[in-house]
Amino acid sequence: EEKNNEIYIKNKGKIFADSRDFSIKILIGQEFNFLKFLNLNEKTEIISVSIAQKVLKILKTDLAIGKDFFNHIIFCGNFVKIISGPHQKTEGIVKFIKEKLIILECLSVKKNNGFLIISSDNVSVIEKNIDPKRNLKFLERKKTKNSSEKMELEIINKGKLINISRKNLA
Helix, strand or coil, rough: CCCCCCCCCCCCCEEEEEEEEEECCCCHHHHHHHHHHHHHCCCECCCCHHHHHHHHHHHCCCCCCCCCCCCCCCEEECCCCCCCCCEEEEEEEEEEECCCCCEECCCCCCCEEEEEECCCCCCCCCCCCCCCCHCHHHCCCCCCCCCCEEEEEEEEEEEEEEEEECCCCC
């Protein structure tokens, strides 16, 4: 059975990143209380750190310790999120292939607000204003040198490969 609120990590499911001009912050579960600001539904659950770490191994990207290279990534199938590791860094566009479907949402980053969402619902650019007084400094994103370059996203949805180009994401 396919469950909307599950992330499938199986042999035929792959997670990989394309090294370009995106930096992603990987968060540990205990920092997810900020999601209340994002109006995610109540069924959202945090996947365990151990599973998230396994996902990171599949990511096939450079991981580095550094507090200045942080963004935030959320994997959602109807708002399912994972992520772990307060000091890990990846750079790239992340494509998450699920057993059910894969869709990528890139959140444009302005000032110190922004995060990347991978969702099963749609492909769109979402922006949220996070209250800086709420100790959410982990949402800060280092400015990239090629932020205005065109970014091509390959989206696989129901077996179809869709090429989506976006400009000026950052």
